[in-house]
Amino acid sequence: MDILLAKSQKFQMNKLRSFLLLLCPALFPVFSLAKALPDQLAVPGGIIKIPVAEMSQKRPKAFYGNNRVAIKASKNQWIAIVGVPLSEKIGRHKITVKTADNSQQFSFSIADKKYPAQYLTIKKKRMVTGFTEADLKKINTDKKAMDRAKSVWTEQPIDADFIAPVDGRLSSLFGLKRFFNEIPKRPHNGLDIAADSGTPILAPASAKVIDTGNYYFNGNTVFLDHGQGLLSAYLHMNSIKVKPGQLVKQGDTLGTVGATGRVTGSHLHWIVYLNKSPVDPALFISKDIARLEARNR
Template structure:
């Protein structure tokens, strides 16, 4: 890749109605889509902060879809592009976003301050969760438009500053959809079930692999209806809404991960792309 081509690398303007790409939002917890060159050349590799980035074809060009961690500070960042033996950089700006605060009262104080036995359980669960989130499947990804995995009320958006019983905790890392216990949860896109389990904070959980580090997670389920290794299509039932783990009521907590980074799921859902959910 020569300097003239590098100079032409652009952050892509979004046309959500015609593109398989997620909505671009260059903020902590958001996504940038970066053109890498024409598809007449083999797909290059892209890395952000030393982590592989999903690359797909869009409008006859290779595009890197980069997840931005929630703790990213405002400023300029770069993606490393490897094409054959040539290595180049493409820069982009991360802008500020002030996520609102949310104060939640939990009756089960162990879900705010776990006891020693709880901490042992939490520690023992991390390897299985990390293994799922570190999954990288080298396969083509054609379309990043997701359907909503459950019909319900959007109860908590992504990125909220969280306070449990007035104690500051990690920001809200997914999208919460409230619905009645037993409501079906379905796959928003084709994938493979890579993990199911019951975890301390997440409750009954399913993780799906959609290829190239794009992982989705489904938490707090009352019932799981798939198993590890199972292929799923858009609309395949994964389980049912519940109240397991750290919750105040029945809902789905839905996570989306890109390059091992939690990003806003609403950026992948066409019906939410133009709403206040992703402004």
């Protein structure tokens, strides 16, 4: 009885939807499923989407340099979703796509993007210079653990349909050229969302927890695998509520926002990786960005 009722309600909804579509096609996005692919931005730190084969073929394998590239089914085609490293040169680049019986190259162009500089003062000096022997040992062990986590590749279909992991204020954008106490450091490889310590951090999409840890610079950290090299990482957490190997769904709590590791205040540093390169997380949450930006005003 319940099933029948549900079916008839669904039918009514479909009828309503068809009617509204006829009335106003612009209403369609309200009813359609959230878009499942990130936005394209052909710059260093951006994402390129390239149709590489018809869906009638088996999913091909794609490579950018030596790294495997994610491939997702969309509108009867296989789409390669290429992460462009922040260090990539401006100009033409290519991916190699291999099927059972051939190998083909697809080229694309990368344009320049001027990422602004950011100067930060870190009060805890040992977070920038003057590391002790023990600090350096810990930094080295951390790097090995994080490199292992970042190189995970699983064949499961990629889930790129993200929500923002924290409802907070965008405090530092991706790609900023960084100086800590006047010393040049690597560019900002994530998106910072500031929120009070203890604010929940949610899984942006379904994933498997790769690893968790407490690292010298990054503090309490969680790594997620969303399939085919699409990974995400959550840094400086106050508490971690998941375990390695655990499966999470979109919206599940990973832990809480904190100020562990090298920070100037309580925030989430959120990294998204494609083919081992950090890319701009904002490209995955365009539907949430306006809401988060509004909190800066």
